[in-house]
Amino acid sequence: MKSQKILNDPVYGFITIPSELIFAIIDHPYFQRLRRIRQLGLTDFVYPGALHTRFHHAIGAMHLMSITLDNLRIKGTEVSDEEYEAALIAILLHDIGHGPFSHALEYSLLEGIPHEKLSIITIEALNREFGGKLDLALQIFRNQYPRKFLNQLVSSQLDIDRLDYLQRDCFFTGVSEGTIGADRIIKMMAVHQEQLVIEEKGIYSIENFLSARRLMYWQVYLHKTTVSAEKMLINLITRAKNQAREGASFPVSEEFDFFLKNEVKLSDFQENPQILEKFLSLDDYDIWGAIKLWKNNPDYILANISQMFLTRNLFKISLVNEPFSEEEIQDQIQKTQQKLGIPAEDLPYFFSYGKVSNYGYLATERINILTKKGKMIDVALAADLPNIQVMSKIVEKFYVCKAKNLILSR
16 A cells, blocks of 8 residues: 555554555445444434444454454464455455344345345455455355364354454443453464364453343343334335335335335345345435435325334333233234224234344354363353353343334324
8 A cells, every 4th residue: 555544443543454455345335335334223212322333343343353363373373464364354344245224124125135145245246346356255254264263253152243343332332231351352362273262261251251242132232122113114114115016106215216116035136236236325324314205205104103213202112031922912912003093904013022032152153262281162161150051041032012102193
């Protein structure tokens, strides 16, 4: 690079862009779009400071990856310059396939298409554009590279993605319980038989990390108000999609209009570059722009939910530890319909129920501890860490959320 490029990050301070290729990727419109997608979706309805973006997170994760690889080199793990750059690119682009509002639209606008699949398709498109320079990054991202620890740094239960988003989300939400001590965790990382391990003296940092992540899920990511807002958004997009496919026309961006009117499969993204291009032009502003326009829409469902969003009149939600009985669900459905005075076929747009789940540690995806005797053991099997075994249990909570009233008359 003609001059060294640096960014000033509120969490880590100055971050250096290490190569021309990485700078070109960051400068690409696909990556710049991440500036317009919030990291935590609608969580700012609960924590007003949660306005950071996927762009912030991706840059921060790249920075942590560079620190991690530098530490591994110091400990004697050989990492070539090509592997180093490829690992940075893989973590930089790990979220490139996210759509507006992150996970919420995976269940409405694009049904059943996970962002990880779209990330791979997008990296493949970038690789063609950059003349194959992302080949190694793709291998690492897909877990096709022989040195498995590189993929584990990108995607595992103790990956760089989690180390950054937990620190960053703590910083911007102000929820201090999620503090994880990422610097120490990185210092304790090592490579043994091409697998990522944690040195035995870092075991308590891992326990703290897993506990903090579990707390962040209940306090931030699965906060009941966030769940309510996301269900409202899913219902709103579902209504617009259903109406559009019956011939209705809405004032929306061209790209948003395409996905409202067309059922798109994963294979369509692979076979038609124009569809991928349309998707990679979508961001949070397309949705918010539509919501502002829909508040005056003749369709009372679109108008009401849009106005509720703009005035933060969110669905009332109950989040409990035991599942609701069928009788309780039907009773609440009947009472909500009577209160709102709407037809039964419209009620699903104003009433949702289901469950959310959380776990601290998934035993099928091990975090390996390297003992002083050179043996790898699962962190959950450490004799004096019963908390991790408890956190291996998946905890489910059950919700019912419903509109408190209609703001606009039918």
